[in-house]
Amino acid sequence: MNIPLLDLKRQYYGIQKEIMESVREVFESQSFILGKRGQDLEKKVADCCEVPWALGVASGTDALLISLRALGVGPGDAVLTTPFTFFATAGAIHNLGAIPIFLDIDPLTFNLCPERITEFLEGRSLAPGHAGQPASLLKSGRVRALLPVHLYGQMAAMGEILQIGERYGLKVLEDAAQSIGSSQTGGVGLLQSRPAGSLGDAGAISFFPSKNLGGAGDGGMIVTRREDLAESVRMLRVHGSRVKYIHDQVGWNSRLDEIQAAVLLVKLSHLPRWNQARRDNAALYLRLLEEWDLTEYCRPPAVASGNYHIYNQFVVRVRRRDELRQFLSDHGVGSDIYYPIPLHLQKCFSHLGYAAGDCPVSEEASREVLALPVFPELTPEEIRTVVGWIREFYQGQSG
16 A cells, blocks of 8 residues: 555545636636735635735745745844744745744744743853844844744744743744644633734745645745734735835735635635544544554654644654654655754754754754654545554564
8 A cells, every 4th residue: 555645636636626617717817916816815814814914925935034024124133943844934034134043942842942932032041153142132132033833733832932022022923834724722821712823923824735725836825913014015025016116125026826826715615624634634643553552662742732733744753763764665655754954953054053962852853753644635544554564663673
């Protein structure tokens, strides 16, 4: 049995007629940029995220980049973030001329740890390679923002992070690339359930094809409760222009096209069902790992109380990770590593002066994590097959 990590064809075949009809309407209209479908999608995503404004951009990376710029982040500023995430999170900071400061993750959830943020801002720890004490950085205004990532589809500890941001006058941008449809309640200061992207100053969403809500190419969206921020984003995504051929700033060409919007409008109506299917698949994995006495070898990150996890990835910490991955591949099971090298140890950030051991929890996770198939169309039989091969691998190793 061949079980891929992700099979988008299964999803497509189930909605093929809807997709093709929606795309056909775009071609018949010959309206491809900033048209009605894009506006409809923005309204529906805003409703999904429970915010007044959502603005389509060309990619999830651009959603981060433009949001940071709209929040006033620029050359020489510092943004505190996690090293255990996809590269775009830190790349967007760098490409604005700002400095990513990497702080370690929570060992249970793998999300940015609020305690590490507080330690840094209180001067009880200093990120290597960054000149000056945290107090002087704050006084000079160079530390401008917090950028938590809702990793794998689970929200970071936003109640605590928002309180830190308010205490130190820092903007908060949620990297919600992997988490549209997730929510959180019961955390510090969070009495009601709130969707990903709705809590900070802005949220950045990705529509990359592998996401729970994926397009037929690149695409992204910025969601926000702030009208001033929405107006800034609206200008920055069209070369810094509010009125045609008149440019207040130098922005970007970053617009979600109508074909992507047409595809995403169809898929958005199915998203709650798909997210629940992922949750059901994750629950079956967890039950089988427990029943088959594999939790000693295979441990998923914890789901924080009050979090509605939508499992963009189902990730486990495993012993002998690379050997297990090869064994699964030999038996037709797809898997991947999210992420093999933490960002503070990437070659392109070597000038920041980080070294092995500076973010030990992230480094340990990078050696142990393995993502298993969890896409909505995955069958219970396939999940049992995956866990069966995992059991055979560890039984063989112990033998």
